[in-house]
Amino acid sequence: MSSEELSSSITDWFFFNSWWLLLPFVMLLVIAAFIVAFVLLLYMISPLISPKPFKLNGAHVVVTGGSSGIGKSIAMECYRQGAFITLVARDETKLVLAKKEVEKCAINDKQVVLCISVDVSSDYGQVESVIKQAQEKLGPVDMLVNCAGTSIAGKFEDVDMDRFKKIMEVNFLGSVYPTRAVITTMKERRMGRIMFVSSQAGQIGLFGYTAYSPSKFALRGLAESLQMEMKPYNIYVTVAYPPDTDTPGFAEENKTKPLETRLISETAAVCQPDQVAKIFVKDTVQGNFNSSVGPDGYMLSALTCGMSPVTSITEGLQQIVTMGLFRTIALFYLCSFDSIVRRCMIQREQTKAADNKKE
Numbered sequence: 001m002s003s004e005e006l007s008s009s010i011t012d013w014f015f016f017n018s019w020w021l022l023l024p025f026v027m028l029l030v031i032a033a034f035i036v037a038f039v040l041l042l043y044m045i046s047p048l049i050s051p052k053p054f055k056l057n058g059a060h061v062v063v064t065g066g067s068s069g070i071g072k073s074i075a076m077e078c079y080r081q082g083a084f085i086t087l088v089a090r091d092e093t094k095l096v097l098a099k100k101e102v103e104k105c106a107i108n109d110k111q112v113v114l115c116i117s118v119d120v121s122s123d124y125g126q127v128e129s130v131i132k133q134a135q136e137k138l139g140p141v142d143m144l145v146n147c148a149g150t151s152i153a154g155k156f157e158d159v160d161m162d163r164f165k166k167i168m169e170v171n172f173l174g175s176v177y178p179t180r181a182v183i184t185t186m187k188e189r190r191m192g193r194i195m196f197v198s199s200q201a202g203q204i205g206l207f208g209y210t211a212y213s214p215s216k217f218a219l220r221g222l223a224e225s226l227q228m229e230m231k232p233y234n235i236y237v238t239v240a241y242p243p244d245t246d247t248p249g250f251a252e253e254n255k256t257k258p259l260e261t262r263l264i265s266e267t268a269a270v271c272q273p274d275q276v277a278k279i280f281v282k283d284t285v286q287g288n289f290n291s292s293v294g295p296d297g298y299m300l301s302a303l304t305c306g307m308s309p310v311t312s313i314t315e316g317l318q319q320i321v322t323m324g325l326f327r328t329i330a331l332f333y334l335c336s337f338d339s340i341v342r343r344c345m346i347q348r349e350q351t352k353a354a355d356n357k358k359e
């Protein structure tokens, strides 16, 4: 055998017997091809899961809590897009002032702002009758924004027992009643959008929010169940999770906020109501189930998506890919929150001991 023949037979032998060395690469290629095909298939069926388009121009939008803060900004944003607005809140003076502000955002001279003074949490009959009045004047409700709400920040033992009940009534039942009052007509018309304004504190339980957080978590349960019932009727539900936002309600909350709650909340920046309102209105019009603000809002929503409905393939894929990473980041946040609580406790004890010594 010549040296050439020898070398060629060695090469033949190697390729004949070592083809399996390529197997892992071939398998990887096949898996990658399957993933690509799967994702493409998902995108092909995506029109089936994405909501039908909805237009604010000419629509009747009811905003509870529309006389102040985030609610007022939401009303203004909808007005800028041509909607007719009903503002709902208790205080009539604040309602009239807000109406004037909203009217400044008009884009045509047919637009109308209606004010209704009612407590959304006390009696369903009353809420139903004012919604009826609004529908008689401005037509059936196309979009309902449940933004009326209040907050309490305080340590569990410092919060009066009746405030636990009160906050559930305002933040939870105050969203159930208006929703119940509009839903039958929305179902008949096979269209509608409903926004629930929760909070980042409706995604995580934090020091000082033992009364407030549950009332905001409750909205998520309501929204998920309601969305499953309403999807066949082309009614889409959105849960909005605002971070700390510069409003009269926030200023009020800060008066009693424990140091721990303040320090933990300072992890995220304070936002402006106009900025959050824009995002919430856009997501609600699009029919997205989730609406969050800023990078930490995005991370929190991906992290806490659980079994919530998905409204776009991209959103679903992002959740799948990012969840583990965000949980890792979240563990660091939790450590830092725990350390804030520990440091505040030590500081309190030291001050107490020093005070005792003085006495």
Ligand SMILES: NC(=O)C1=CN([C@@H]2O[C@H](COP(=O)(O)OP(=O)(O)OC[C@H]3O[C@@H](n4cnc5c(N)ncnc54)[C@H](OP(=O)(O)O)[C@@H]3O)[C@@H](O)[C@H]2O)C=CC1
Pocket (backbone or CB within 6 Å): 064, 065, 066, 067, 068, 069, 070, 071, 088, 089, 090, 091, 092, 094, 118, 119, 120, 121, 147, 148, 149, 150, 151, 170, 174, 197, 198, 199, 200, 241, 242, 243, 244, 245, 246, 247, 248, 249, 250
């Ligand atoms: N600002 C923030 O940092 C954050 C706020 N949120 C949530 O966003 C929503 C709006 O907050 P914000 O703008 O700060 O609040 P504001 O206190 O500035 O405004 C609250 C609005 O709700 C109305 N309202 C309150 N209670 C009732 C009631 N029982 N019946 C009818 N209307 C009521 C108020 O009017 P009136 O008192 O005249 O009835 C007012 O129009 C709330 O649900 C809040 O929990 C969530 C996260 C962060």
Ligand SMILES: CCCCCCCCCCCCCCCC(=O)[C@@H](N)CO
Pocket (backbone or CB within 6 Å): 151, 199, 200, 201, 242, 243, 244, 245, 249, 250, 253, 264, 265, 267, 268, 296, 299, 300, 303, 326, 327, 329, 330, 333
């Ligand atoms: C990957 C994980 C990221 C975690 C980010 C955590 C950020 C925590 C900030 C919490 C702020 C709480 C806002 C409550 C606002 C509120 O509802 C009241 N102001 C109402 O008046």
